[in-house]
Amino acid sequence: MLRMSTIIYTHTDEAPLLATYSFLPIIEAYAAQAGVEVETRDISLAGRILAAFADRLPADQQVPDALAELGALAERPEANIIKLPNISASVPQLKAAITELQQQGFDLPDYPESPSTDEDRETRARYDTAKGSAVNPVLRQGNSDRRAPAAVKGYAKKYPHRMGAWSSDSKTAVATMGKDDFRSNELSVVVDADDTLSIVHVAADGTETVLKDDVKVLAGEVVDSTYMDVAALRRFLTEQIARAKAEDVLFSVHLKATMMKVSDPILFGHAVQAFFPTLFDQYGEQLRAAGISPNDGLGALLNATKDLPDGEAIAAAVAQGLEDGPRMAMVDDRKGITNLHVPSDVIIDASMPAMIRTSGHMWGPDGQEADCLAVIPDSSYAGVYQTVISDCQANGAYDPATMGSVPNVGLMAKAAEEYGSHDKTFEVPAAGRMELRASDGTVLTAHEVQPGDVWRACQTKDESIRDWVKLAVTRARASDTPAVFWLDETRAHDTNLIEKVRTYLGDHDTDGLTIEVMAPAEACAYSLERIRRGEDTISVTGNVLRDYNTDLFPILEVGTSAKMLSVVPLINGGGLFETGAGGSAPKHVQQLVSENYLRWDSLGEFFALAASFEHLAGYADNPRAQVLADTLDRATGTFLDRDKSPTRKIGGIDNRGSHFYLALYWAQELAGQSDDAELAAAFGPLAERLTAAEDQIVSELNAVQGSPADIGGYFRPDGEKADRVMRPSATLNEALASL
Ligand SMILES: NC(=O)C1=CN([C@@H]2O[C@H](COP(=O)(O)OP(=O)(O)OC[C@H]3O[C@@H](n4cnc5c(N)ncnc54)[C@H](OP(=O)(O)O)[C@@H]3O)[C@@H](O)[C@H]2O)C=CC1
Ligand SMILES: O=C(O)CCC(=O)C(=O)O
Numbered sequence: 001m002l003r004m005s006t007i008i009y010t011h012t013d014e015a016p017l018l019a020t021y022s023f024l025p026i027i028e029a030y031a032a033q034a035g036v037e038v039e040t041r042d043i044s045l046a047g048r049i050l051a052a053f054a055d056r057l058p059a060d061q062q063v064p065d066a067l068a069e070l071g072a073l074a075e076r077p078e079a080n081i082i083k084l085p086n087i088s089a090s091v092p093q094l095k096a097a098i099t100e101l102q103q104q105g106f107d108l109p110d111y112p113e114s115p116s117t118d119e120d121r122e123t124r125a126r127y128d129t130a131k132g133s134a135v136n137p138v139l140r141q142g143n144s145d146r147r148a149p150a151a152v153k154g155y156a157k158k159y160p161h162r163m164g165a166w167s168s169d170s171k172t173a174v175a176t177m178g179k180d181d182f183r184s185n186e187l188s189v190v191v192d193a194d195d196t197l198s199i200v201h202v203a204a205d206g207t208e209t210v211l212k213d214d215v216k217v218l219a220g221e222v223v224d225s226t227y228m229d230v231a232a233l234r235r236f237l238t239e240q241i242a243r244a245k246a247e248d249v250l251f252s253v254h255l256k257a258t259m260m261k262v263s264d265p266i267l268f269g270h271a272v273q274a275f276f277p278t279l280f281d282q283y284g285e286q287l288r289a290a291g292i293s294p295n296d297g298l299g300a301l302l303n304a305t306k307d308l309p310d311g312e313a314i315a316a317a318v319a320q321g322l323e324d325g326p327r328m329a330m331v332d333d334r335k336g337i338t339n340l341h342v343p344s345d346v347i348i349d350a351s352m353p354a355m356i357r358t359s360g361h362m363w364g365p366d367g368q369e370a371d372c373l374a375v376i377p378d379s380s381y382a383g384v385y386q387t388v389i390s391d392c393q394a395n396g397a398y399d400p401a402t403m404g405s406v407p408n409v410g411l412m413a414k415a416a417e418e419y420g421s422h423d424k425t426f427e428v429p430a431a432g433r434m435e436l437r438a439s440d441g442t443v444l445t446a447h448e449v450q451p452g453d454v455w456r457a458c459q460t461k462d463e464s465i466r467d468w469v470k471l472a473v474t475r476a477r478a479s480d481t482p483a484v485f486w487l488d489e490t491r492a493h494d495t496n497l498i499e500k501v502r503t504y505l506g507d508h509d510t511d512g513l514t515i516e517v518m519a520p521a522e523a524c525a526y527s528l529e530r531i532r533r534g535e536d537t538i539s540v541t542g543n544v545l546r547d548y549n550t551d552l553f554p555i556l557e558v559g560t561s562a563k564m565l566s567v568v569p570l571i572n573g574g575g576l577f578e579t580g581a582g583g584s585a586p587k588h589v590q591q592l593v594s595e596n597y598l599r600w601d602s603l604g605e606f607f608a609l610a611a612s613f614e615h616l617a618g619y620a621d622n623p624r625a626q627v628l629a630d631t632l633d634r635a636t637g638t639f640l641d642r643d644k645s646p647t648r649k650i651g652g653i654d655n656r657g658s659h660f661y662l663a664l665y666w667a668q669e670l671a672g673q674s675d676d677a678e679l680a681a682a683f684g685p686l687a688e689r690l691t692a693a694e695d696q697i698v699s700e701l702n703a704v705q706g707s708p709a710d711i712g713g714y715f716r717p718d719g720e721k722a723d724r725v726m727r728p729s730a731t732l733n734e735a736l737a738s739l
């Protein structure tokens, strides 16, 4: 049981974890003055792997399952969790993390790529609990409210970020299937009573195989099933590869192999195979035998070639394939890392807006920007990006100094929709029929399928939908902004949702509010027209568009989704405060290690922390927490006004310097406020000390830049080393200790 005034701060991965080493000591010191305890829980990829094997490790290496603990906490009213971004691991990342842990002395088994014994299957199942988006669905027991705080929009207007110009002869386009895909094959039902469904494969000869028999559903729940026709997908990919070559644009594939951890690595693997057709005809068997799957990407494949009898020939075939095909969009042209190297490298939510911000360009093999064909196989949401691209081609780039905003209210609670489908996704074993059945045998949905088709079922709880509609009305009212439900009446799932939305809107006072329902591409066009006029429009979306829109609009509006306020009001009353809307920015860690400079912008953490204190003040009836929240908000305002985010290049302040400035402004605010005299007195001396030592502290922080930094690990840094690297100012450390 937690104390009433406890905040849980999560230890995650990569850049946010490094930032935590610097920022958490500040938070702990300030919170303690208000009787607020800050506890940490390790939900990093490394921590989750170790927890999954705790029973096989010696006592001194065992770690508890912090994610399970927090998942249970998220269902309780006292939950107050600050969640930093974490790695959603692809198989290559998972393997790299295992190798690092083995090197650190943890006796972990290798990842069994093709398990054949019971023991291997058990090992694989444990590792798979840490794979993909394994954290967010557990903690997100509520719907999502993400927006750019007014101070951030103000900052973007005062200091507009660079936006690449668009020209009307841009050849950039989105390619999507439009038929035979998840969208067009979708079937959807609303179940009328609590039940346990099963998923059954019926082979052509009538043989039935139960693939899953424990799909629990509640009355009123929306249940869908659909499949990707893989033969059609292969034809489509081959056509788009030819099209990119004919149009002389970069070829790139945009999926979500992290969150859609079962389906999308398979689609990615088909893209790899389509790009190198003869390679897999010729060497497929050898690669398979060596445990190399195209789903893991070209990087893993090339890595493995050195140990294969035909390794050189395979590497040559890859080089030839790259030569023959269209120019490939690159993740890192200097290292020759293409878009098809690692399934988790090009994630649709972050990669599409980054391209749109850069004139519709990606990076080519020659290191130059170029137009591209963005291949998004499933057509459920692809039209949104085409709409933005067409708008930029017709009307030019957006102007951050004048553009409006598109905040998001996202349906996310209880693993809603596609993002909760992993345990119900199957690569079809044989030709036949996939059926979703009620417990009395009634067939709810049925699809005729071929081997290799990717079939999945999704669930959306009625309670989640009801809460989402309420949140949308609350936000529309609080911000006096029109709200648009991005729902498509020609799509099966959305039709059921629209009916529920209309019903639940009736539970609320919507007098004077503008609330619309439009299909995604149309809703996007409507919002873009308004955005150019400087007007705001709330996007009320399902879980996938929540993810996409909360990178798309922030990246265009304020340069990065790191500056977002991202709150998850948990259905049972607690609060989950996510920091920003983006990821863990792996390239920032590489920069820290090579030149001791961390570009991570912690604004998202500042906003989350203020929201967390505010929530705690109400829940624990702790007025001092409210003072911390109010002063932190004002300090963040000053921070933005004086532009104290990390500078883009080495030499200026980085993440650590920005934390110092936040600490300085926050101490000044606390010392200067009159709501709580004791707190003012406690912070007075610290404010003076930090103010006087500003130059000294900044010079101590900046002095370390320019040479490599040793943090003792990538996935599991050494705590003491990371602490030394991230807290290099003795003057600041002593001042904090004096509080
Ligand atoms: N909530 C979560 O837990 C999330 C986790 N992820 C995970 O994060 C990893 C990386 O994902 P990826 O899609 O590459 O997305 P990232 O958001 O990590 O990276 C994309 C780019 O966003 C910018 N960026 C993001 N956050 C910050 C920040 N705080 N400060 C400065 N710049 C920032 C940087 O680009 P620029 O140079 O343009 O500023 C960065 O290179 C994956 O493992 C993914 O699964 C992804 C999204 C959310
Ligand atoms: O959980 C993940 O894999 C990523 C989450 C994400 O991108 C988001 O919520 O915006």
Ligand SMILES: [Mg+2]
Residues within 6 Å of the ligand: 349, 350, 547, 548, 550, 551, 581, 582
């Ligand atoms: Mg996202």
